[in-house]
Amino acid sequence: MTDDLHTLIQQWLTMQQQGTASSDDPLLDWSRLMARLQQSSWEYLPEQHAELISLMTQESIEFTRFASQLILQSHAFQDTHDFVRGFKQHISQLSRDWILKRWQIPEQLHALIHTSQLTFQGLGEQPLLQGLNTLLESNTEHLTLKQQRLIREGTQLLYEYQIAFGQYSELFDQINQSAIKDLTDTLDSAPEPINSLKDLHEAWTQAYEKEYASVVATEHYQTTYGQISNASFALRAFYQTSRNEQLAQIGIASETSLSLAFEHIHSLRKQVRQLQKELSLIPELQRSLTELRSEIDQLRNNSND
Amino acid sequence: MTKIQLDAETLKKEILEFNQALIDSYEVLKQLPEVKTGQTPYQVIYTIDKVQLKYFEPKEIDPSLTPLVMCYALVNRPYMLDLTPEQSLIQSLLDQGQPIYLIDWGYPDASDRFLDLDDYILYYMDACVEATLNASKTTQVGLLGVCQGGTFSLCYTALNPHKIKRLITVVTPVDFSTEDFTLSRLVKHVDVDLAVKTYGNIPGSLLNETFNALLPMRLGVLKNLQMPNNLSTASTAVRFLSMEKWIYDSPDQAGEAFRSFLKDFFQQNKLIHKTLVIGNQLIDLKRIDQPILNIYASQDHLVPPSSSMALKGLTSSLNYQERVFNAGHIGIFVSPKHNLTLAAEITGWMRD
Numbered sequence: 001m002t003d004d005l006h007t008l009i010q011q012w013l014t015m016q017q018q019g020t021a022s023s024d025d026p027l028l029d030w031s032r033l034m035a036r037l038q039q040s041s042w043e044y045l046p047e048q049h050a051e052l053i054s055l056m057t058q059e060s061i062e063f064t065r066f067a068s069q070l071i072l073q074s075h076a077f078q079d080t081h082d083f084v085r086g087f088k089q090h091i092s093q094l095s096r097d098w099i100l101k102r103w104q105i106p107e108q109l110h111a112l113i114h115t116s117q118l119t120f121q122g123l124g125e126q127p128l129l130q131g132l133n134t135l136l137e138s139n140t141e142h143l144t145l146k147q148q149r150l151i152r153e154g155t156q157l158l159y160e161y162q163i164a165f166g167q168y169s170e171l172f173d174q175i176n177q178s179a180i181k182d183l184t185d186t187l188d189s190a191p192e193p194i195n196s197l198k199d200l201h202e203a204w205t206q207a208y209e210k211e212y213a214s215v216v217a218t219e220h221y222q223t224t225y226g227q228i229s230n231a232s233f234a235l236r237a238f239y240q241t242s243r244n245e246q247l248a249q250i251g252i253a254s255e256t257s258l259s260l261a262f263e264h265i266h267s268l269r270k271q272v273r274q275l276q277k278e279l280s281l282i283p284e285l286q287r288s289l290t291e292l293r294s295e296i297d298q299l300r301n302n303s304n305d
Numbered sequence: 306m307t308k309i310q311l312d313a314e315t316l317k318k319e320i321l322e323f324n325q326a327l328i329d330s331y332e333v334l335k336q337l338p339e340v341k342t343g344q345t346p347y348q349v350i351y352t353i354d355k356v357q358l359k360y361f362e363p364k365e366i367d368p369s370l371t372p373l374v375m376c377y378a379l380v381n382r383p384y385m386l387d388l389t390p391e392q393s394l395i396q397s398l399l400d401q402g403q404p405i406y407l408i409d410w411g412y413p414d415a416s417d418r419f420l421d422l423d424d425y426i427l428y429y430m431d432a433c434v435e436a437t438l439n440a441s442k443t444t445q446v447g448l449l450g451v452c453q454g455g456t457f458s459l460c461y462t463a464l465n466p467h468k469i470k471r472l473i474t475v476v477t478p479v480d481f482s483t484e485d486f487t488l489s490r491l492v493k494h495v496d497v498d499l500a501v502k503t504y505g506n507i508p509g510s511l512l513n514e515t516f517n518a519l520l521p522m523r524l525g526v527l528k529n530l531q532m533p534n535n536l537s538t539a540s541t542a543v544r545f546l547s548m549e550k551w552i553y554d555s556p557d558q559a560g561e562a563f564r565s566f567l568k569d570f571f572q573q574n575k576l577i578h579k580t581l582v583i584g585n586q587l588i589d590l591k592r593i594d595q596p597i598l599n600i601y602a603s604q605d606h607l608v609p610p611s612s613s614m615a616l617k618g619l620t621s622s623l624n625y626q627e628r629v630f631n632a633g634h635i636g637i638f639v640s641p642k643h644n645l646t647l648a649a650e651i652t653g654w655m656r657d
Contacts (some may be wrong), residue, residue: 046339048550052532053331060527067320071313085310094526102514187309188632195310201530205522212521216487223409226494233496237503259418259505273428294506 034061066090067197081184088180091204095172099165150242157235164231167224175208175215183207326533340546343384344393347407355411358407358433358530360404360440361395367402370655371470372441374434375407376461379425379451380512382554383409385638386451389547392639397648405654406437406446408454411441413559416599418505420559422460422566423584429493430461434468445470446657452476452634454606456570459616460472460583463592472622473598475647476634480615482574487519488607489571497567509555536620548639577615596624598654600637600647607634 032059045053071304073086143151183204187194193199215221321445351358377383386407387395398405408430413420437446448469450458455477462469481489492515500507517524535545575581581588597620601613610629628650630637637643 045334048339048546049334049337052536052546052549053334055529056327056330056532056536059532060324063323063530064320067316070311071316083311096426102518136553193310195315197311197316198530199525200309200311205527208522213487216490217484222490222493226496230494230496230499233503234500237499240503255415255505258415262416263419265416 030152062094066080070197084180084184084187087204088176089202091176091180092173095176096169097115099169099172126203154238154242157231157238161231161235164224164227168228171215171221171224175211178215179204179208180212182211307373323530326537330533330536330542332540333536337539337542337546340543340550342389342547342550343387344390344395345387345399348392349408350440351433352392353429353432355413355417356429356433357411358436359407359409361399361407363399363402363404365402366404367652367656369657370401370403370652371445371447371657372406372437372443373398373447373449373651373655374437375405376430376448376450376454376458377408377410378451379558379566380453380509380555381412382551382556383407383451385551385635385639388551388639389544391641392544392547392644394638394644394648396649397644400603401648401652403648403652404441406433406440408433410556412556413506414557415505418560421561422569425559425562426457426460427464427584427586430457431465434461434465438468447471447473449473449475449651450477451638452478453566456576459576459590459593460581460588462595463588464583464586464589466592466594469595471598471654472593472595473600473651474613474616475600475604476602476608476613476637477599477616478570478612479619480574480612481571481575483576483609483611483615486612487609488515489612490520491515492567492571495567495573497564505560506557507563508562509557510553512558513553513555513625516607548635577619590619591621593620594622596626596654597622598626598628598650600628600630600650602630602632602634604632604636605634 050256070086186203186207194203244256247254248257345361347359347361349357350360375383375386377386387393390396395405397406410425410429432447434446438444445468448458448462448471450456450473452475455474456470456479458474459477459479462472478486478489480486484491504511532545534541536542569575569581573580575588576588579587579589597616599613599616601608601610603610605613614627617627630643630647632640632643637647
């Protein structure tokens with residue numbers, strides 16, 4: 001952050017604290033300041049510090065946006081339920097962002113979606129599923145058989161990923177809804193009103209985790225979690241295999257060949273270890289053999305006597 | 306609104322406080338150098354591939370204490386036991402005269418993709434125990450295992466009972482199918498073979514995301530909201546940064562070892578079913594007759610107490626004892642209050 005920007009942010013905070021800001025909606029300006037802050041160069045800071053600043057700045061933008069929205073709407077809230085509806089939208093957005101980040105698609109596909117007309121939100125929506133179905137059924141005669149097979153396989157895997165993603169998102173929507181209901185009930189029966197956003201988030205976390213824990217314990221959630229995990233792995237594995245095949249075609253060693261070499265090395269090392277173990281026993285065996293020989297000699301001598 | 310009293314002025318004030326804290330945090334971070342962890346001096350007395358055996362020598366060795374081998378999990382790094390000088394179980398143990406030999410598994414890379422549990426437990430761990438026996442000139446050592454390292458320690462002791470004098474397991478999963486073992490339930494339908502085929506070594510970041518998924522709100526939204534407060538002073542910032550560094554310093558997991566651990570322990574619970582085989586040898590916990598101290602944390606969201614407590618009755622030990630700490634999976638080690646008590650329990654168990 002430049003000194004200029006720092007001064008500007010401090011000035012803004014002071015003006016707000018003193019109530020001397022002139023704009024009707026000054027909190028929006030904060031978002032702009034934070035956006036500039038995020039674009040600052042943090043090269044002189046340790047990487048960990050720079051990452052935390054970036055994260056907190058993003059958090060500040062979201063927190064300020066949500067609170068500003070509440071300020072604008074605060075006069076319109078008639079009761080707890082009214083407020084909770086607005087809060088639910090905020091939470092749903094956070095959940096969606098989290099799920100999308102958690103179950104990232106392979107980088108190549110990510111780049112494709114990023115540069116196309118599609119949106120990540122579209123991953124869970126019907127039109128994209130329909131589009132994929134059309135692609136699956138489309139005429140691809142101008143491609144080689146292998147290319148046709150790869151396209152069909154890749155599209156099928158993406159289709160399965162989408163289904164799993166949709167089911168997983170649906171479960172999270174259900175968790176959110178139940179948690180919101182739980183939050184509303186808690187608020188209705190609480191002896192003291194909530195009067196800060198931090199307390200509200202704390203109450204929400206408790207309601208959410210209670211609901212989440214009970215859903216995670218169900219077979220349905222575990223199956224859905226397994227499906228999204230496996231679909232995500234399968235999609236990534238497919239792209240890697242395709243890439244490795246292409247590399248092999250132009251004579252470049254891929255991670256598949258490297259992995260095979262490592263497997264052989266590992267197996268050989270185990271064999272060497274086993275041999276070393278057996279070799280280490282030889283001196284002891286030799287000692288035993290010598291002792292046995294001398295005992296036999298002794299016995300022979302005794303019998304000869 | 307009857308139960309939510311958030312008027313415009315209160316909200317504005319809260320935003321300002323939050324954003325002021327953010328700028329204050331920036332000022333604190335600007336002054337702080339990169340955090341240092343694991344600062345207690347040690348000597349590397351043995352190395353095998355990427356594994357190191359680190360010796361921590363007390364100023365004055367208490368001769369009544371059995372030398373202690375500490376086996377940490379493959380997941381995350383062992384400097385959690387020596388996070389900062391004020392949050393160091395290792396330092397607390399050294400202060401009591403306990404010689405410590407810590408196994409550091411290192412960071413597996415692509416060449417370690419085929420390391421399996423046989424390699425880790427029967428080869429590396431055994432080599433470290435042998436190196437400790439040589440260095441300490443004793444015939445038996447104490448063994449302390451943390452989390453997955455505790456499970457390894459149980460397997461190792463069952464296969465090499467003559468080398469271990471006393472055993473301590475800390476926040477150790479034993480029964481992987483208890484009702485409240487959320488992590489175990491999460492991975493129940495995960496195709497582990499496909500995961501290993503896809504990634505080779507399992508990325509540490511993937512595991513971190515799975516751990517965070519156990520408490521998504523607390524470890525996500527709420528933690529981020531509290532972050533400016535945690536960074537508001539230099540001392541709280543150092544603690545926070547050290548912990549963050551440790552959390553995200555997660556080594557990749559060797560593919561084959563990960564496959565076996567997930568399938569044999571998490572999905573098939575073979576340790577409990579007495580069908581676990583490592584290096585062609587059946588693991589029979591009844592072969593363990595050493596005194597066992599089983600320590601667990603009542604607030605542990607990763608390894609629930611029910612899983613650790615399942616150890617009772619599975620061994621032949623005539624001296625099996627449990628201790629419970631009112632802490633979480635990590636808090637038991639890093640809370641200055643708990644680590645002193647924990648150190649006292651450990652040395653109490655290692656004393657002849």
